Amino acid sequence: MPRPARFTHDDILDAALAGVVRHGPRVNVADIADELQGPVGSIYHRFPSRDALMVRLWLRSVERFQAGLAPLAALPDAHEALLAMARHIPQFCRTHPDEATCLTLFRQDRLLGEGPDELRDVVATMNDTVTALLAGVTRRRYGRVTKRHHHCVRMATVVAPYGLVRPYLGGPIPLLVDDATAAAADAILNLGDHPPRSG
Amino acid sequence: MPRPARFTHDDILDAALAGVVRHGPRVNVADIADELQGPVGSIYHRFPSRDALMVRLWLRSVERFQAGLAPLAALPDAHEALLAMARHIPQFCRTHPDEATCLTLFRQDRLLGEGPDELRDVVATMNDTVTALLAGVTRRRYGRVTKRHHHCVRMATVVAPYGLVRPYLGGPIPLLVDDATAAAADAILNLGDHPPRSG
DNA sequence: CGCATAATAGAACCAATATTCTAGATCGGG
DNA sequence: CCCGATCTAGAATATTGGTTCTATTATGCG
Numbered sequence: 001m002p003r004p005a006r007f008t009h010d011d012i013l014d015a016a017l018a019g020v021v022r023h024g025p026r027v028n029v030a031d032i033a034d035e036l037q038g039p040v041g042s043i044y045h046r047f048p049s050r051d052a053l054m055v056r057l058w059l060r061s062v063e064r065f066q067a068g069l070a071p072l073a074a075l076p077d078a079h080e081a082l083l084a085m086a087r088h089i090p091q092f093c094r095t096h097p098d099e100a101t102c103l104t105l106f107r108q109d110r111l112l113g114e115g116p117d118e119l120r121d122v123v124a125t126m127n128d129t130v131t132a133l134l135a136g137v138t139r140r141r142y143g144r145v146t147k148r149h150h151h152c153v154r155m156a157t158v159v160a161p162y163g164l165v166r167p168y169l170g171g172p173i174p175l176l177v178d179d180a181t182a183a184a185a186d187a188i189l190n191l192g193d194h195p196p197r198s199g
Numbered sequence: 200m201p202r203p204a205r206f207t208h209d210d211i212l213d214a215a216l217a218g219v220v221r222h223g224p225r226v227n228v229a230d231i232a233d234e235l236q237g238p239v240g241s242i243y244h245r246f247p248s249r250d251a252l253m254v255r256l257w258l259r260s261v262e263r264f265q266a267g268l269a270p271l272a273a274l275p276d277a278h279e280a281l282l283a284m285a286r287h288i289p290q291f292c293r294t295h296p297d298e299a300t301c302l303t304l305f306r307q308d309r310l311l312g313e314g315p316d317e318l319r320d321v322v323a324t325m326n327d328t329v330t331a332l333l334a335g336v337t338r339r340r341y342g343r344v345t346k347r348h349h350h351c352v353r354m355a356t357v358v359a360p361y362g363l364v365r366p367y368l369g370g371p372i373p374l375l376v377d378d379a380t381a382a383a384a385d386a387i388l389n390l391g392d393h394p395p396r397s398g
Numbered sequence: 399c400g401c402a403t404a405a406t407a408g409a410a411c412c413a414a415t416a417t418t419c420t421a422g423a424t425c426g427g428g
Numbered sequence: 429c430c431c432g433a434t435c436t437a438g439a440a441t442a443t444t445g446g447t448t449c450t451a452t453t454a455t456g457c458g
Binding site: 001002003004005006007038039040041042045 | 431432433434435436437438
Binding site: 200201202248249 | 456
């Protein structure tokens with residue numbers, strides 16, 4: 001009975017993504033409406049505020065990124081599973097360059113502080129699923145899960161790979177990055193086998 | 200003969216830095232004036248615009264960061280020199296947490312595109328000195344400087360270390376990060392010894 | 399003590415932009 | 429064919445925040 005919608009939530013998120021990629025994190029809603037080829041009213045019809053829209057966009061990007069991780073964590077050899085998860089990051093950035101850029105432009109901690117109240121919980125728990133995933137593989141890899149193991153795994157599979165691709169976002173990502181990612185991940189994982197005294 | 204200045208350039212940059220750390224990259228000049236405990240007029244008396252101020256702040260942070268690098272590049276053993284340069288990053292972030300945060304909040308490419316025209320050259324050439332430094336050590340480490348070597352060295356000494364500390368900025372940086380940095384740098388540097396086929 | 403100079407001081411201004419509001423369009427069903 | 433419901437549409441409004449402007453203050457010198 002109602003008038004059919006011309007724009008879905010995802011349409012608007014897509015427009016916001018395009019806007020962010022083109023104009024940077026400070027895109028204004030007029031530019032987003034431009035990308036949408038629609039009026040700003042339609043944006044506010046679906047999203048209560050610009051901030052909420054941006055947070056939703058970030059959340060969708062994170063979800064899409066995380067979707068590819070679960071199967072890799074299930075690989076039989078735990079060490080190989082962790083390396084595969086590390087490699088997944090540059091691969092994802094190559095196939096989803098825009099979402100990857102979006103992920104780098106907002107930081108979770110800042111969204112937590114500045115984002116709309118009603119989304120705070122969602123943002124906060126966003127990484128819980130990944131943390132749980134990592135905890136499982138960590139136990140399989142090291143036998144037990146100390147704070148040190150936790151950090152090593154996180155650095156090897158998330159932090160280092162992410163850091164390595166970051167400067168290449170916006171352009172082609174050389175395959176060398178994938179090799180560097182795997183090499184770094186392997187080295188950092190092995191760090192977890194030895195006691196704290198650095199050598 | 201004139202009235203003595205209450206605020207130096209550096210005072211204002213310090214205030215801007217404090218503002219950026221507290222409010223994020225979108226700090227407004229009123230907040231900066233707040234940190235300065237002075238009026239906005241005094242800020243505009245020294246800097247032509249907010250953008251110019253931010254770029255100057257970024258430049259100062261980069262300079263301070265780079266200052267510690269040169270002596271390390273001169274170490275006799277080239278491989279050790281590169282590892283020392285890698286380790287320098289988490290150390291710098293620990294001793295200069297605010298400047299480090301500032302470095303992560305602005306990206307050179309975006310400053311190039313959006314920053315004031317008169318500063319574009321300065322921004323563009325900012326990394327030339329580091330590139331030159333790296334080129335020298337690269338030659339000593341590998342004997343010659345191919346594109347692949349260049350990338351490996353850059354990833355090992357800058358990109359990976361930077362990426363590894365980034366999520367820890369704003370809080371204490373565990374010493375484990377330094378170990379991970381060195382391990383990753385070593386692994387990536389060794390990648391440069393082998394031909395392109397990954398293994 | 400005025401005078402010249404350069405800086406502080408903050409209110410006034412104005413442009414950019416997020417948000418709201420009112421009107422009009424589009425559909426299915428009675 | 430009109431009605432209710434929902435959405436598009438974009439002009440109007442409000443707010444935020446960068447920049448400018450007009451005092452006013454402090455200093456050294458003649």
